[in-house]
Amino acid sequence: xxxxxxxxxxxxxxxxxxxxxRCKPISGHDxxxxxxxxxMRGLELLIYFNNNVPIDDSGMPEDRFSAKMPNxxxxxxxxxxxxxxxxxxxxxxxxxxxxxxxxxxxxxxxxTVT
Amino acid sequence: GEDVEQSLFLSVREGDSxxxxxxxxxxxxxxxxxxxxxxxxxxQLLTYIFSNMDMKQDQRLTVLLNKKDKHLSLRIADTQTGDxxxxxxxxxxxxxxxxxxxxxxxxxxxxA
Numbered sequence: 001x002x003x004x005x006x007x008x009x010x011x012x013x014x015x016x017x018x019x020x021x022r023c024k025p026i027s028g029h030d031x032x033x034x035x036x037x038x039x040m041r042g043l044e045l046l047i048y049f050n051n052n053v054p055i056d057d058s059g060m061p062e063d064r065f066s067a068k069m070p071n072x073x074x075x076x077x078x079x080x081x082x083x084x085x086x087x088x089x090x091x092x093x094x095x096x097x098x099x100x101x102x103x104x105x106x107x108x109x110x111x112t113v114t
Numbered sequence: 115g116e117d118v119e120q121s122l123f124l125s126v127r128e129g130d131s132x133x134x135x136x137x138x139x140x141x142x143x144x145x146x147x148x149x150x151x152x153x154x155x156x157x158q159l160l161t162y163i164f165s166n167m168d169m170k171q172d173q174r175l176t177v178l179l180n181k182k183d184k185h186l187s188l189r190i191a192d193t194q195t196g197d198x199x200x201x202x203x204x205x206x207x208x209x210x211x212x213x214x215x216x217x218x219x220x221x222x223x224x225x226a
Contacts, residue, residue, distance in 0.1 A: 004156075042218040043202065056213060091156050100145050101206060103214060105156030
């Protein structure tokens with residue numbers, strides 16, 4: 001299995017631009033999570049889906065952030081408009097429902113907003 | 115509220131044991147985890163413990179769980195420079211869904 005796939009790996013954009021981050025979870029996993037990691041705030045859960053349905057989006061910082069999961073193999077996190085304070089590493093993770101439910105993390109997207 | 119707390123830094127000499135501590139809040143958590151993050155990579159599950167266990171050993175790793183005090187620890191024996199990473203404590207919230215709460219991470223420095 002290829003693991004969780006994220007694209008792009010690095011994104012540099014100017015303030016005000018729209019940014020779209022993409023994630024392909026592990027096949028067969030029915031939970032998908034979006035996290036943001038910064039030195040100041042550590043690892044923050046932004047939103048998670050179960051069977052493509054958003055379950056908890058209380059971590060989404062503001063209306064500029066939105067996430068979708070149109071099917072079981074694809075999710076996007078969009079920031080519009082982007083701001084310098086959005087600069088962070090964004091991780092996608094997926095998990096199944098059996099056993100210990102460990103989360104498998106993607107390699108992350110490093111976002112820099114100038 | 116939901117919170118997992120752990121110290122931010124730990125420095126040890128190569129060959130010594132490392133002990134990383136964590137406290138959590140949800141007494142009903144079924145699983146508690148330790149994840150490892152190496153530079154430039156995502157988190158990866160290192161080990162876990164089921165809530166009805168007190169201890170779990172896996173090669174150089176020992177996990178201790180004190181449910182009464184809601185305290186979890188990870189001991190790494192014979193710490194190597196390759197163990198330098200960030201270690202995250204996490205608990206699975208069993209109140210619905212499979213939301214996992216992560217601590218801030220402990221950055222382990224191993225001096226040669």
